[in-house]
Amino acid sequence: MWTFGRKLAVGFALSFALLVLIGALSYRGVEILTQNSYQVTRTHAAMGHITSLLSAMKDAETGQRGYMLTGDDTYLEPYRTALADVPRVLAELRPLIRDNPAQQTRLNQAAIMIDNLLNMHKDRIDLRKNSGEEAATRQVRMGEGKRRMDELRTVIAQMEDEEGDLLKLRAQEVEQAASGVRNAIVWGTVAGALLVLVAALTLSRALSGQVGLAVRHVQRSSAELQAAANQQAAGARETATSMTEIATTISELLATSRQIADSAQRVVVFAEQTASFARGGDGTLQAARETIAAMRRQIDLVVDHMLDLGRKSQQIGVVLDLVSELAEQTNILAINATIEATVAGDAGRRFSVVADEIRKLADRMTASTKEIRVQIDDMRGAVNTTVMATETGSKAVDAGARQFDEVAGTFGRIAGLVVTTTEAAREIELSTKQQATAVEQLNVALSNTAQASRETEASSGQTSQTATELAEMSRDLLRLVQAQPA
Template sequence: MKWTIGTKIGAGYALALAMLVVLGTVSYRNTAGFIEAAQLRAHSYQVLDNLNKVLSALKDAETGQRGYIIVGEEPYLEPYQSGTAAVNKALQNLRNLTADNPNQQHRLDALAPLIAAKLSELKETIDLRKSKGFEAALQVVRTDKGKQVMDDIRKLIAAMGNEEKKLLEQRDGEVKANSETTIATIVYGIPLAFAVLALFGFLLTRTITRQLRESINLLSSSAAEILATTTQVASGAAETASAVSETTATVEEVKQTAQLASQKAKYVSDSAQKTAQISQTGRKSVEDAIAGMQHIQEQMESIAESIVRLSEQSQAIGEIIATVNDLAEQSNVLAVNAAIEAAKAGEHGKGFGVVAQEVKSLAEQSKQATSQVRALLGDIQKATGAAVLATEQGHKAVETGVKQTTETGESIRLLAESIHEAAQAATQIAASSQQQMVGMDQVALAMGNIKQASVQNVSGTRQAEVAAQGLHELGQELATLIGRKVA
């Protein structure tokens, strides 16, 4: 099947559009996957944070219970009350965050009654302290029922935390894979598309130029024939009437040749107009592609800002953890001092010694929890730094893509302008061909009336000669436009 010039140019623009669509689709999917994986990582961190809040709130509640049992004053119940409320809130958050994870939901189902039992044990001892005194509450504490429940709670929370950490590792791998795929698409896809389009453009230009050259050669040949024929008619205008019929036949042949030239010129003009329209459509497609690349660049900048804010919040959490660690150290020192004073007091200081030992135990637990949180926070900051670096690299790659797409759009714009100029020239050729047809009609009419108006015949022949010369010159100009002269 032989393609027209317009079809070939349309195929070129279709190829360019298809490659841009493929590159844009791949980049969009990879970027969307990157964003989704980042959101899932943040989701896992929220689950871990709420698990820590559950443990912390239970410890606060236990601290308030023990303080009230020892002292018996209402202000010591404030940590118990705030811890109870915080536990319920953290559990509800965990329910919502793990709604799509059946394993975690089952663990929460097992965790909820344990927490309820722990809170019930705390409330029981507090009520006993209020109604029956210190010894009754202390007997319940010494049963170690609350400690066993607390150990079970810690095991369940540790299991949930381990599963979230595994999910974090998996999502980190997804983020890395999406980032590498996006970079590979931009680094290798755009140069490959540029090379393919450059090769196709070269072949397309070569094919179109060859077809135009053939049409111009035919047009120039026809114009030369017309010029030669009209010159002969002008020189033989004074011959006898016996040559009139032969001259008339020659003019008729010239007229048919001019009609053929006019038809070809009109075909060239129509093809050039279609080409110009297709080039405008391609230019609009490239502008849309540039706008899409700019939108991707804006999304990459938004991701970078979110990661920077996450890093700042991690640093603030680190400062808070340092303060908590200092408080634990101070509590440990106070507990040691209190134990010493209790030993000095003898039998009267035994109860105070128990309190000192509990305070020391709580201080040690707080110090251990702070160390664990600090280690987790260090991992978060490292991951955040890696994400910032990857985002900056992605941002630079997107900027390069925007630049190259803009340069491609500028090249297509220049090509569209050249095609538009060629279309105008083809239109002028078609108009000149039409004028030639009018001149040849005048020649035919003059030859029919040559016996009555010899002077009119000579004048019409001269007009035909001028029109043929103009057609020949236009053919030469069109040949010059495609970069090659016609003999």
């Protein structure tokens, strides 16, 4: 079955295939253009090297003629430059024409001619140096150099003509490739537009016909659902009437609730006793709160004393540092005195004994200072531990105070609830005597409500059937736009 979803998929597939074809043709055309552009660039480079080669040979010929006429070495500068340029130009030209065997053959011929010409120029220059101007002039008048140069020009001209023909051919290929790309883009765009237009018209007609039929089915089902809704409305009106009777009965039931207070008298008494106990408990909690506050003040006082003790221990530590430094200096002085007494010999022996005693006293002072420092550090640790324990106790006292506050609030809420319970008990007592009559009337009203519910149930069954048909129509509509799995 050709569903709407399948038709849509086929339309998109054809459009995608056309786009891929256009892209492939365009890519191929661009690739051809790129290759031809590279070939054109290489042809221009080859023509430039051919021209440079002929120009270098002309410079060499001009240089050797000028030297033969004048004998001045400055005229040989173009000749020497040509000797350096010609091998380089030949080496660069060979890769540019490697794909043309005819040009390779001509280049080999030209290379041989160039080599012969350069050798001839060298021989003439040597002849001019060794035999003089007349011998060189006779050699020039023989015309051998002109003949060889004309042959080289002929070969060079053939190479230039060949490269010119290649340049024209490649220009035509570039134009053909560009024309192919343009045609692919233009005609591909036109074909794509026509394909999209045809697909849009086809899908629009299919969607209009199929969805229109489904919509008509939905409309008929909606009419049936409307009839069922009318029946449900009638049942709802009957239910509303019954509910009105129920509301009247409930009003009477609420009116009788005022008579319940007589039967709840004992509840009121118990509630008043509970309120009295709650007030007594509140006084006890207040006394406990004051005791906790006193404990909190004592703990704060202990913490302050401990902190003061810590500060004083730090001051003692500073004094011990001074004493330790003094003992070290005394020890150094005693050592220096011992050294001086040793230098003095027998005259300083007694002074050496005194210095040794001073040094021992300084050592004992240092040891005592270390012991005192250890004891002070232990005392600091004990003070810190005491402060931390005191802080923990302070937090526990604060937590206890908060708990006492919560208990006091709970007692207050209990007292309020007791008062509310007392009032509710009085109202309940007044209403109990009239509830029997109200219940009988409520039973009649509930019977009417049950009848209306049965009618509503019948209407709901018809509504359910109509809803089932609507669901089937919805599935048909879904199958029109989406292919179902086999």
